[in-house]
Amino acid sequence: MIESYLSHLECAECGHSVDADNRANLCPECNSxxxxxxxxxxxxxxxxxxxxxxxxxxxxxxxxxxxxxxPANRLTIGEGGTSLYEIPTYADxxxxxxxxxxxxxxxxxxxxxxxxxxxxxxxxxxxxxxTLAMPTAGNAGSAWAAYCARAGIELHVVxxxxxxxxxxxxxxxxxAKLHLVDGLISDAGSIVGAACSEFGWYEVSTLKEPYRVEGxxxxxxxxxxxxDWQLPDVxxxxxxxxxxxxxxxxxxxxxxxxxxxxxxxxxxxxxxxxGCAPVVSSMELGAEGCEAIVDAxxxxxxxxxxxxxxxxxxxxxxxSTEGSAIAVSDEETIEMTKLVxxxxxxxxxxxxxxxxxxxxxxxxxxxIYPDDKVVLLSTGNALKYTDLFKTxxxxxxxxxxxxxxx
Numbered sequence: 001m002i003e004s005y006l007s008h009l010e011c012a013e014c015g016h017s018v019d020a021d022n023r024a025n026l027c028p029e030c031n032s033x034x035x036x037x038x039x040x041x042x043x044x045x046x047x048x049x050x051x052x053x054x055x056x057x058x059x060x061x062x063x064x065x066x067x068x069x070x071p072a073n074r075l076t077i078g079e080g081g082t083s084l085y086e087i088p089t090y091a092d093x094x095x096x097x098x099x100x101x102x103x104x105x106x107x108x109x110x111x112x113x114x115x116x117x118x119x120x121x122x123x124x125x126x127x128x129x130x131t132l133a134m135p136t137a138g139n140a141g142s143a144w145a146a147y148c149a150r151a152g153i154e155l156h157v158v159x160x161x162x163x164x165x166x167x168x169x170x171x172x173x174x175x176a177k178l179h180l181v182d183g184l185i186s187d188a189g190s191i192v193g194a195a196c197s198e199f200g201w202y203e204v205s206t207l208k209e210p211y212r213v214e215g216x217x218x219x220x221x222x223x224x225x226x227x228d229w230q231l232p233d234v235x236x237x238x239x240x241x242x243x244x245x246x247x248x249x250x251x252x253x254x255x256x257x258x259x260x261x262x263x264x265x266x267x268x269x270x271x272x273x274x275g276c277a278p279v280v281s282s283m284e285l286g287a288e289g290c291e292a293i294v295d296a297x298x299x300x301x302x303x304x305x306x307x308x309x310x311x312x313x314x315x316x317x318x319x320s321t322e323g324s325a326i327a328v329s330d331e332e333t334i335e336m337t338k339l340v341x342x343x344x345x346x347x348x349x350x351x352x353x354x355x356x357x358x359x360x361x362x363x364x365x366x367x368i369y370p371d372d373k374v375v376l377l378s379t380g381n382a383l384k385y386t387d388l389f390k391t392x393x394x395x396x397x398x399x400x401x402x403x404x405x406x
Contacts, residue, residue, distance in 0.1 A: 001071055002063040005043045009034040009210050012313045020067065023127060025208050033310045034210040035250065036067045040257045049229065049260055052221075057081030059118055059218045065254060066119055067214050073126040075150050079114040080218055082106045084226045084375070089343045094360050098373040100232070101346065102223060105381030109170065111302075111349070112219065112244060112379045113143035119215030120204055121147035129202040130154060133195055135188030137240065137301045138167035139380060144204065145174035156201065158188040163301060166384045184296055186306050206241040207310040216244045220251025223375060224261055232266050232373040236358065238351040239270035239279055239325070240305035242314040244377065249317045266375070268318050269367070270325040271358045273298035277327035278307050279314065288312055299330045299388055300350040302379060324367050332357040334388055341382075350385055352378035 009018040011027035012035050018024055024034055043064055055061040059080030068074050083103045091099035104112035121144060124132055133156040134144060141157040148155040155176040159167065160183060171178045181188050189205055196203040203209065224231060231252065237245045245268055255261045270279045276296035282289065292307035308314050318325065330350075337353030340346055348356075355376045362368045382389065 004066060004069045005038040005040070005064050006036055006067045006069065007039045008037050010037045011035075012310060020210075021127070023129070023202060024210055025203055033207040033313065036210050036214050038065055038254065040254060044258050047258070049225070053225065059115055059215065062218055062221050065217070065221070067211055068119065068122045068126055070126060073122050075118055075122045075125070075147055077108045077114075077118075077146065077150060079107050079118045079215075080222070082222070084223065087340070087344055087346065087376070090340055090356065093343075094363060095370050096359070096363065096368070096374060097371050099359075099376070100374070101348075101352075101376045101378050102219065103346075104219070104377065104379050105348065109139070109143045109146050110381050110384060111139040111143065112216065112377075113140045114146070115215035115218055116140070116212035116243060117143035117147040117215065120144070120209065120212040121151050121153060123211040123214075124202060124204070125151045125153060131156070131199070131201045132204050133158070133192045133201040134204045135159065135185050135192045136163075136167075137185045137304055138163040139302060139384070140206070141176070141178075142167050142170040142174075145171045145176035148176060149174045156192075156195065158191050160184055160188060164384055164387075184304065184306055186292065205309070206243055207246070207308075213243050213247045213250065216247030217251045217254075218247075219244060219377065220248040221255070223248075224252070224255055229255075229261050231261060231264055232375045234269060234368055234372050234374045235266045235377060236269045236271055236355040236362075236374070237377045238300070238303060238354055238379055239272055239314075240303045240308070240351075242270070242279070242308045242310065244379070245270065246310065246313060246317060248377075249321075265321045267367075268321045268323040269358075269362065270314075270318060270323070271354045272325065272327045273300050273303045273333070273354060274327045274329045276304050276306060277325075278305075278311070279318075280325040280327045282311070282315055283318065283325040288315065290315070299385075300333060300354060302349070302351045303354070324362075326358045326361060328354050328357040328361070337382065338389065346378075347382045348378045349380040349382050350388060351380065352376065353382075
């Protein structure tokens with residue numbers, strides 16, 4: 001049996017320690033996010049990189065650094081182990097020598113949200129939770145619905161009523177209870193919080209429980225392994241709630257403590273939409289936290305988060321890597337998504353398309369240099385957003401051989 005080395009939970013702000021084997025949401029002392037901590041001193045004596053590399057691909061190959069103790073509770077429908085491949089044509093067009101994409105659209109339900117759901121639901125199952133509830137901008141709801149179906153756990157999902165309809169259908173198809181709200185994910189979050197207080201459900205909102213970030217952390221573990229334990233120079237991450245970026249930072253920190261990587265850290269760059277860029281604004285102002293964006297709007301539903309819950313932690317992480325934050329317009333996002341699909345054959349979700357739009361700007365600002373090794377963390381594929389990429393005219397071949405233009 002591969003043992004989890006989970007030891008306790010720790011507040012990201014005040015450092016307060018919490019028992020990991022009871023229900024936990026936020027720090028009881030300061031109401032901030034809790035992070036899972038592991039006995040790395042003990043693990044260092046028993047684990048080597050080759051141990052992971054000799055196991056089957058997938059998220060649970062990293063079980064020692066994941067919080068689920070019993071192997072029987074480690075739910076899987078094929079998440080993790082996603083491809084990392086080069087983007088040479090587009091890189092050459094913008095003068096970048098080394099550009100890779102980590103393709104999270106290959107996960108179950110089509111996005112990286114499957115990683116957080118796999119670990120979050122598995123841990124809830126292990127702790128004996130019967131009913132979960134969460135707000136979502138779309139894709140997280142789909143992923144958690146799928147894994148809750150796998151676990152036999154009831155799930156209530158609250159999402160904005162203008163979320164892409166494919167997410168609504170996916171949530172319902174997987175048996176979760178879907179509730180729509182006329183508002184943003186922050187409004188959905190308020191409803192979830194009130195319902196959990198009233199009915200005793202376990203709230204699994206972003207960074208209001210400790211285990212979603214552990215699933216996202218495995219992206220960082222995979223990147224380190226795929227680069228043979230020599231991390232890239234820059235990682236771009238499309239930032240809504242920021243869980244994935246926190247997960248990357250946490251993965252690299254734990255690997256350094258294990259002695260598997262050196263102190264070099266990739267520059268972490270948050271990419272947001274101009275209509276919802278709280279992290280960009282805070283970085284420009286030098287603020288310690290984010291102000292909520294009023295009337296947040298963007299075609300990239302995963303980026304429409306008016307204020308990340310763990311904003312202070314997220315900003316500290318970006319600054320600790322000498323990173324930055326940048327916003328791009330929806331028009332630039334859609335244009336670059338189409339361009340990259342046409343020259344590379346890679347059809348990414350608009351959240352990821354925003355990174356391609358940001359790259360030339362970051363190079364012009366000398367935040368990325370031509371010889372940097374750059375990774376784009378593509379959080380999903382575009383098949384859930386096909387309405388954004390309609391063609392104006394279609395050429396149709398009739399049965400008699402004539403061509404009709406619609």
